[in-house]
Amino acid sequence: xxxxxxxxxxxxxxxFILQNYHLRxxxxxxPLEDIRTIKISFNTRLEALEINMPPNSSLETLILSNxxxxxxxxxxxxxxxxxxEISVANNSICEYVLI
Numbered sequence: 001x002x003x004x005x006x007x008x009x010x011x012x013x014x015x016f017i018l019q020n021y022h023l024r025x026x027x028x029x030x031p032l033e034d035i036r037t038i039k040i041s042f043n044t045r046l047e048a049l050e051i052n053m054p055p056n057s058s059l060e061t062l063i064l065s066n067x068x069x070x071x072x073x074x075x076x077x078x079x080x081x082x083x084x085e086i087s088v089a090n091n092s093i094c095e096y097v098l099i
Contacts, residue, residue, distance in 0.1 A: 018043065026050070032057060039063040047092075053079040065089040 015037040018026070023043040029052035036058055040046070046067040053059055057079045069091040077083065 015039070024048075028052065032059070034058055037061040037063070040067065042066045044068055049073075049076075051076045055079050057082065059083055061085045063087045064091070066091075068092050070094055 015035070017039045019039065020042045023040075023046045025048040026040060026043075026046060027050040028038065028040075029050075031054070033054050033056050038051075038059065038061070040049070041063055042065075044067065047070055049064065049067075049069060050073075051062075052075070059080050060082050062076070062080070062083060062085070065087045066089070069088065070093060072088060072093060
């Protein structure tokens with residue numbers, strides 16, 4: 001597994017985009033403190049997604065539209081106190097798990 005954020009330096013604002021990558025499963029984790037936007041969209045095979053944000057996350061926008069996700073996991077929102085926008089439009093979501 002590659003670590004996309006291994007070389008992000010402190011005090012860096014980053015945007016992470018995975019679009020049209022034909023993903024089936026994805027896991028987001030690592031030194032994500034300075035990531036403000038995550039956009040994973042138009043991956044029509046993406047059914048499973050795991051997101052592990054650090055306690056001091058700066059995430060403000062999470063866009064997961066136009067995939068094939070079936071479940072919204074409460075773990076996605078742990079440590080995302082700055083999150084102001086989330087989109088899961090155009091997925092196959094049949095279950096929302098609330099905390």
